[in-house]
Amino acid sequence: MTAKTVHKNLGLSEMSWRSSLGVTKTVLIARFKIVLRYKGAIVFDMILPVILAALPILLGVAIAGQAAAQNFEDATGTENYKLYMLIGASTFIVVTLMLWLVGYWIRREMETGTLESVYASPAKRVEVLSGVTLYALIRSLMAFAFAMVVGSFIFQVDLFQGEMALALAFVVIGIIPLWGISFAFGALILKVKEADSLIQVMQWVVAFFMGIFFPITVFPPFLRYVALSFPPTWMTNGVRASLLDVAYFFGTWYLDLAVLLAFAAVLPLVGYTVFLRTERRIKKNEGVGQF
Amino acid sequence: MTMSEPIIAIENISKTFTSKERGKGRKRKKKVEALKDVSLEIFDGEVFGLLGPNGAGKTTLIKCLTTLLLPTSGTAWINGFNLQKEENKVRASIGCMLMGERGLYWKLTGRENLDYFGALYYIPKNVRRERIDYLVDLLELSDFVDRTVETYSSGQKMILAFAKSLINDAPILFLDEPTVTMDVHAARNLRSIVRNLNKEGHTIIYTTHLMAEADELCDRVAIIDRGEIIALGPPSELKSSIPQESVVDVEGVIPESARNRIVEIPGIRTAVVKDETNGKTMLGIICDNSRRVLPKIIDVLVEEDAIIEYISPQEVTLEDVFIAKTGRSLSIDTREIVTPKDAGK
Structure with missing residues (x-):
């Protein structure tokens, strides 16, 4: 292609892998600076799973009394219903925070006009989105770890049982597909320009299908397949099966982990592609600044 | 001004928006032609004014040139790069102040905002630090640059947004109504800085509703109306076209x-x-x-x-x-x- 204009320098821009990493790092740090200037925001994330787990635990005790553990074991394979609920609520907070934080980031940036400023810069989407999702990841893992530790004290359960390392592997690998889902979710927010109701609905649909308080085996077959197509379901069950006497979906840890790995390999690419395509479609019409 | 080579060449850019018209329970798709076959050359080192009433297509044209919108047809070359095929290099070639005081993070300080956007322009950290110090001195930001933006007055936000557009020291600057909400002193100061930037070799594309401002600053202006350029030339030439x-x-x-x-x-x-x-x-x-x-x-x-x-x-x-x-x-x-x-x- 022939340049039809004079060519001068690129100002102070120096494109390199180091400056690309610099974008991700700067976005990540800025996100934390901003959230830390809202008092209490991070603490509330950490407390939420404990409260969420407390509801069914107390309900179980109130309804079934001393028989609660036995009844629960009949349905799930473990009598440790408290840890079962705590794992469910804590993994749920990881999933929901990933969606909330990425979704709200896009929405808020649209409203404040900073999204257009970001889009006018040469930084690549993947670099900026990596910074945002990394922030969401760290914040959700902090909430997960805090809730598990505090919850274990409150509900008097022992975290250090079963295969701890394997449970962590399920959490870490399970988060990678969430990256892709959050990109796709971000694309949806970019398109519909609304976050609140979408996130409200999504988080309860997610909570329902990933079985935060019950095993998905109680679902009728169709709903079970829907739940199994959702990576957080595998993550939650993997953590539970590693720590408690709950069965893996495929009977062994490595097959379940392989499924999660397959999700991890495919979904980030799919999510990112969906994001770029949506963005292009929007730029063909009203642009990202319209809200 | 001696005419040099074009640094921006716009070729037949058209932009059509599809919007939904709502009324009496029915929604209809409506096409709005915001730009109609616009062709234009902006020369290296000039201050170019883009004038027109609200809805004329100025902002749409600027958004197309800054890659925020994709033209429906046509193309442009900016600093030697094609608008659609080399988007990132186009973005690195320009500094933008498009949304007035919007486009800043209110929970970050002015300095943190400049550092953030500096990183997004791939400016190395040490260069960034020096550049920010330079801009703080140039634009007299020292009194408020280390406070969070939420505490700024409108004028202070505008001047910070202007500083943000200068962070990458790009050869081309897009300034969309930069003096709106500034007091007289700050606006005069900004115009003087724009003139100095131009003397240093920056090409400036300036939109304003203030005709006196355009008259004072611009080497050439294009008057745009209903998506078309209806007049183009130096202000003195355009004015002399009316007896x-x-x-x-x-x-x-x-x-x-x-x-x-x-x-x-x-x-x-x-x-x-x-x-x-x-x-x-x-x-x-x-x-x-x-x-x-x-x-x-x-x-x-x-x-x-x-x-x-x-x-x-x-x-x-x-x-x-x-x-x-x-x-x-x-x-x-x-x-x-x-x-x-x-x-x-």
């Missing part, structure tokens, strides 16, 4: 009947309401020879019981150029239009 002494401004309480009669006076081309506040009207009259028609205008105003507060033949401004070309006011495009054709209807 001297052909503009009369009248201010006061002017009845509609007086306006209708004025446009019927031989030698009057058009009369446009430039402003209307608190019952007072500012009427801009374009005519062949203002000195000759002035007594007739006064006669009509007296006969129609108008209260005249001010009446004077004016020097031709860029707004008069727009009025002469379109028969409408540049600053307020929805204002009443009175032309000989409409008079008496």
Whole structure:
């Protein structure tokens, strides 16, 4: 292609892998600076799973009394219903925070006009989105770890049982597909320009299908397949099966982990592609600044 | 100014928006042509003004050139890079101030905002630090740059947004209404900095509603209306296209009947309401020879019981150029239009 204009320098821009990493790092740090200037925001994330787990635990005790553990074991394979609920609520907070934080980031940036400023810069989407999702990841893992530790004290359960390392592997690998889902979710927010109701609905649909308080085996077959197509379901069950006497979906840890790995390999690419395509479609019409 | 080579070449850019029209329970898709086949060259080292009323297509054109919107058809070359095929290099070639005081993180300090956007422009950390210090001195930001933006006044946010557009020291600067909400001193300061940046070799694309500002700053201007460029050239050249002494401004309480009669006076081309506040009207009259028609205008105003507060033949401004070309006011495009054709209807 022939340049039809004079060519001068690129100002102070120096494109390199180091400056690309610099974008991700700067976005990540800025996100934390901003959230830390809202008092209490991070603490509330950490407390939420404990409260969420407390509801069914107390309900179980109130309804079934001393028989609660036995009844629960009949349905799930473990009598440790408290840890079962705590794992469910804590993994749920990881999933929901990933969606909330990425979704709200896009929405808020649209409203404040900073999204257009970001889009006018040469930084690549993947670099900026990596910074945002990394922030969401760290914040959700902090909430997960805090809730598990505090919850274990409150509900008097022992975290250090079963295969701890394997449970962590399920959490870490399970988060990678969430990256892709959050990109796709971000694309949806970019398109519909609304976050609140979408996130409200999504988080309860997610909570329902990933079985935060019950095993998905109680679902009728169709709903079970829907739940199994959702990576957080595998993550939650993997953590539970590693720590408690709950069965893996495929009977062994490595097959379940392989499924999660397959999700991890495919979904980030799919999510990112969906994001770029949506963005292009929007730029063909009203642009990202319209809200 | 000596004309050099173009640094921006726009070729037949058109932009059509699809919007939904809602009414009486039915939604209909409506196509709006915001830009119609716009072609233009902006030369390296010039201050180029883009003028036009709201909705004329200025912002759409700038958003296309800054890669925020994809043109429906046509293309452009910016700093040697193709708009659609080398988007990132185009972005690295430009600094933008497009949304006034929006586009800043309110929970970050001014310095943190500059550092953030500096990183997004791939500026190495040590260079970034030096550049921020330089901009703090240049734009006199030191009193507030380390406070969070939420505590800033509108003018301070505007000047920070201007600093943000300079962070990458790009060869091309897009400034969209940069002095809106600034006080007189800050606006004068900004114009002086723009002039210095231009002397250093930066090409500046400047949009403004303030005609005097465009007149003072710009080497050339394009007047855009309804998605088309209707006039292009140096301000002096455009103004000389209207014969001297052909503009009369009248201010006061002017009845509609007086306006209708004025446009019927031989030698009057058009009369446009430039402003209307608190019952007072500012009427801009374009005519062949203002000195000759002035007594007739006064006669009509007296006969129609108008209260005249001010009446004077004016020097031709860029707004008069727009009025002469379109028969409408540049600053307020929805204002009443009175032309000989409409008079008496």
